[in-house]
Structure formats: structure tokens, C-alpha cells
Amino acid sequence: MKQVLVIEDQEQNLYLMKYLLESSGYRVVLARDGREGLDAAQRERPDLILLDIQLPTMTGYEVAREIRAAPTLAAIPIIAVTSYAMPGDRDEAVASGCSGYIEKPIDPDTFIAEMERFARSAAEGPSPAPSEDEGGSE
Secondary structure (H helix, E strand, O other): OOEEEEEOOOHHHHHHHHHHHHHOOOEEEEEOOHHHHHHHHHHHOOOEEEEOOOOOOOOHHHHHHHHHHOOOOOOOOEEEEEOOOOOOHHHHHHHHOOOEEEEOOOOOOOHHHHHHHHHHHHHHOOOOOOOOOOOOOO
16 A cells, blocks of 8 residues: 655645545545655655645745655655646746646546556656646646
């Protein structure tokens, strides 16, 4: 069973992601702010991290950069799950070290498949930048 660290400060989003992940057979570790998320990543060494960008104590961008700078954590796929949907937000998430980007509100019917697609892509190897248009072909 794969372990997923969810770093999210909004209770409803946290509950929904935890429910969807556990229903799909994942073991879930929760963190409610950036610092707690970094500590949990170091302690648990999860297979995947779902990361909100707007967090207390430090932004998701800062969390992603610190995870990428830690040799023991650098290979863990990080997926930004955020309501930040302005032009450039996806690029900033990728530049900070995220392997993928899922916009909130999440769609419970497609969330797990979308997350797994990003995780598979990350496992296949790093790509310098998204090479295809990701603008909603779902």
C-alpha cells in the first residue's frame, strides 16, 4: 500500500482527500501547515505528497523547495493541489519542485486518476517543463 502525505490547512479539503485516498487503498498522513508537512515528510518518507500552496507558517512553494533540497526526500513526487489558478501559478508550482498541479475544487470522480497520472509521470523521470498543453482535455 502506498503512503500519501496530504499537507492542507482547510478541514473540508483535508477530509475529502483523506476519504478519497483511503477509499482507493492509500495510507494517509495529514499535516495542517507547511512546517508540520516538512516534519511529516522527514519522519514518514511518503511515496507521494499532495501539497496546498496557501498554507500557514510557510507557502507550499517554500515547502516544495525545501523537500527538493533534502537528499532523502528529493525524489518524492509532489503534486500541488490548490485554488491558485492564475496564469503563471502552474509554472511557479513546477519551478518550486512540484511534479503536477491539480486545481481546487477537486473533482471526486477524477481526483485519484489525475493524482496517479502525475505520480506515474514523476516516477518515469524528471522533465524540465510541461511539454504539452494541459488546458483541460479531460
